[in-house]
Amino acid sequence: MEAFTTHTGRAVPLRRSNVDTDQIIPAVWLKQVSRTGFEKGLFSAWREDPSFVLNDPAYAGATILVSGPDFGTGSSREHAVWALQQYGFRAVIASRFGDIFRNNSTKMGLLPVVLPEDVVERLQTAVEADPATEVTVDLVERQVRFGDLAFSFEIDDYTRWRLMEGLDDIGLTLRHAADIEVYENGRQPWLPTTV
Amino acid sequence: MGRTLAEKVWEQHVVRRAEGEPDLLYIDLHLVHEVTSPQAFDGLRLAGRPVRRPDLTIATEDHNVPTVLGPISDPVSRTQVETLRKNAAEFGIRLHPMGDAGQGVVHIIGPQFGLTQPGMTIVCGDSHTSTHGAFGGIAFGIGTSEVEHVLATQTLPAYRPKMMAIEVAGELPVGVTAKDLILAIIAKIGTGGGQGHIVEYRGEAIRRLSMEGRMTVCNMSIEAGARAGMIAPDETTFEYLRGRPHAPTGAAWDQAVEYWKTLRTDDDAVFDKVVEIDASTLTPFVTWGTNPGQGAPLGSAVPSPEDFADPVERAAAERALEYMGLAAGTRLREIEVDTVFVGSCTNGRLEDLRAAAEILRGRQVVTRTLMVPGSMQVKKAAEEEGLHEVFKEAGAEWREAGCSMCLGMNPDTLKPGERSASTSNRNFEGRQGKGGRTHLVSPAVAAATAVTGRLTAPADL
Numbered sequence: 001m002e003a004f005t006t007h008t009g010r011a012v013p014l015r016r017s018n019v020d021t022d023q024i025i026p027a028v029w030l031k032q033v034s035r036t037g038f039e040k041g042l043f044s045a046w047r048e049d050p051s052f053v054l055n056d057p058a059y060a061g062a063t064i065l066v067s068g069p070d071f072g073t074g075s076s077r078e079h080a081v082w083a084l085q086q087y088g089f090r091a092v093i094a095s096r097f098g099d100i101f102r103n104n105s106t107k108m109g110l111l112p113v114v115l116p117e118d119v120v121e122r123l124q125t126a127v128e129a130d131p132a133t134e135v136t137v138d139l140v141e142r143q144v145r146f147g148d149l150a151f152s153f154e155i156d157d158y159t160r161w162r163l164m165e166g167l168d169d170i171g172l173t174l175r176h177a178a179d180i181e182v183y184e185n186g187r188q189p190w191l192p193t194t195v
Numbered sequence: 196m197g198r199t200l201a202e203k204v205w206e207q208h209v210v211r212r213a214e215g216e217p218d219l220l221y222i223d224l225h226l227v228h229e230v231t232s233p234q235a236f237d238g239l240r241l242a243g244r245p246v247r248r249p250d251l252t253i254a255t256e257d258h259n260v261p262t263v264l265g266p267i268s269d270p271v272s273r274t275q276v277e278t279l280r281k282n283a284a285e286f287g288i289r290l291h292p293m294g295d296a297g298q299g300v301v302h303i304i305g306p307q308f309g310l311t312q313p314g315m316t317i318v319c320g321d322s323h324t325s326t327h328g329a330f331g332g333i334a335f336g337i338g339t340s341e342v343e344h345v346l347a348t349q350t351l352p353a354y355r356p357k358m359m360a361i362e363v364a365g366e367l368p369v370g371v372t373a374k375d376l377i378l379a380i381i382a383k384i385g386t387g388g389g390q391g392h393i394v395e396y397r398g399e400a401i402r403r404l405s406m407e408g409r410m411t412v413c414n415m416s417i418e419a420g421a422r423a424g425m426i427a428p429d430e431t432t433f434e435y436l437r438g439r440p441h442a443p444t445g446a447a448w449d450q451a452v453e454y455w456k457t458l459r460t461d462d463d464a465v466f467d468k469v470v471e472i473d474a475s476t477l478t479p480f481v482t483w484g485t486n487p488g489q490g491a492p493l494g495s496a497v498p499s500p501e502d503f504a505d506p507v508e509r510a511a512a513e514r515a516l517e518y519m520g521l522a523a524g525t526r527l528r529e530i531e532v533d534t535v536f537v538g539s540c541t542n543g544r545l546e547d548l549r550a551a552a553e554i555l556r557g558r559q560v561v562t563r564t565l566m567v568p569g570s571m572q573v574k575k576a577a578e579e580e581g582l583h584e585v586f587k588e589a590g591a592e593w594r595e596a597g598c599s600m601c602l603g604m605n606p607d608t609l610k611p612g613e614r615s616a617s618t619s620n621r622n623f624e625g626r627q628g629k630g631g632r633t634h635l636v637s638p639a640v641a642a643a644t645a646v647t648g649r650l651t652a653p654a655d656l
Contacts, residue, residue, distance in 0.1 A: 027603050029232050033278045073420065075602075098390075176211050187221075189447060190447040
């Protein structure tokens with residue numbers, strides 16, 4: 001996974017709530033068996049509308065998405081995270097996220113940042129007023145900064161450490177293979193197998 | 196202090212706990228399908244890792260498969276299904292491919308085989324894994340990175356979610372089903388209402404539900420934002436499981452039942468959040484918007500954006516009405532649909548097909564009507580009862596098992612602008628096909644709607 005420490009870039013305001021993963025990447029794009037090429041499917045239905053914010057040249061090259069509440073609800077498709085990353089996003093800021101999307105993001109190094117709704121609103125207003133506004137998402141300090149404002153966000157120490165180091169969970173878990181074996185030996189005897 | 200059902204199941208599965216780290220949780224059953232697994236198997240191959248417990252893993256083909264006989268015509272879909280076959284063979288995983296008597300929607304086949312049992316931890320690269328919580332286990336959807344993690348280690352690092360109780364008092368009135376109940380719950384608490392929580396559904400109305408009904412309720416927990424939904428196991432659960440191929444037998448059965456009976460929330464346990472609903476006040480419930488929380492009683496009208504005090508909800512309603520092509524104030528019963536879909540992991544079980552057949556017996560449909568069994572075994576059981584004849588005589592299409600029109604990934608889709616009454620779980624924009632408009636309904640309402648061409652309750656006929 002890509003490590004994340006601090007990132008500064010421009011931001012896109014997505015003034016919609018309940019941006020479900022079917023919108024982030026519609027199901028027709030999920031048929032591929034590779035891990036690449038998903039940027040073409042990002043918001044593919046919405047991007048057909050010329051007035052959709054991602055089509056606004058003022059936001060070309062932006063790397064931070066600032067969305068309304070309940071971003072990434074719905075399907076567990078990690079393809080939504082891949083599509084956002086492959087399109088160029090490094091962080092998504094919203095007041096609430098779907099649990100599975102948020103989990104998937106932290107496995108891939110896309111930073112989900114939770115800020116209060118009024119702060120998200122201020123950030124959206126700021127980047128609408130000036131799309132060139134530089135926004136810093138600082139995982140080390142757990143802060144989002146723009147203009148002369150700074151807002152703290154919460155993230156647990158463990159997830160922060162994994163993201164900052166770019167660590168792969170499987171490698172970390174396999175260090176505890178002995179614990180897994182001990183647990184397995186004590187499982188209830190009636191539990192089913194698929195054999 | 197007492198513990199909740201979820202806390203008991205969670206504690207039973209902690210492999211390792213360390214200060215400042217998520218728990219390492221053992222996974223009892225991993226369900227796999229073709230869409231969210233190919234990249235996970237690639238990851239294993241790259242790292243030279245085997246599947247740790249192929250004997251706790253089972254795969255099926257469901258999302259991409261056509262529901263008419265014959266091969267998959269879309270080459271990209273076909274490649275994805277063939278990739279699963281190759282991966283299952285290479286890593287030694289049991290697979291139920293298209294055409295196999297055990298094939299079906301992943302959340303239908305687990306319970307059907309008796310692989311889903313009380314007190315288990317169950318995961319799948321699919322958000323509707325919450326379905327399996329109906330048996331009193333912790334079951335939740337995961338992304339592809341976690342699929343790879345479970346394949347490699349049979350565990351997942353996870354923080355224990357908060358605990359939420361949804362207390363459903365009273366009895367559901369005649370003609371009001373588990374689907375109406377869960378749609379009403381989601382409308383009440385919202386699509387984010389359960390975020391960060393495991394929901395335990397409790398109360399008289401829940402205890403009275405069949406296993407099929409309980410699965411419908413738990414299935415849609417994710418639409419309320421919850422990580423998982425669960426229901427304490429009881430005699431209904433045990434009776435459903437008894438005699439299924441993977442259920443314990445003999446002395447092991449008695450031992451299991453004795454343990455399963457301990458799987459209930461202690462009287463003095465405390466939930467982080469409690470929601471109360473009176474089942475006896477409910478009526479058939481449908482959605483009017485583009486998220487599952489945008490629903491209302493069928494007897495009401497499409498709301499006006501001005502009805503919503505919260506500006507975010509108001510904007511969402513405005514956008515939803517535009518997408519859905521609906522005017523505020525329109526009676527929901529006056530909304531005309533082109534297509535009716537009965538099926539999916541929400542409502543593709545035998546009881547759902549029976550409910551639809553009861554309405555359609557001796558009547559004719561006026562819409563395109565797809566009746567899609569959730570599994571080949573459901574199909575067989577339905578045919579043994581003659582339900583397929585009822586559907587065909589009514590003019591509905593009787594299909595093969597699969598996810599079908601739930602998600603617009605296989606040939607069963609809506610065309611732009613088409614409107615459906617659907618027993619599936621999501622009314623998102625384009626969910627059933629680009630530009631398609633979805634109203635979520637119960638199987639009974641779906642069947643009644645197929646007869647009149649407008650959103651209709653069985654009692655209206």
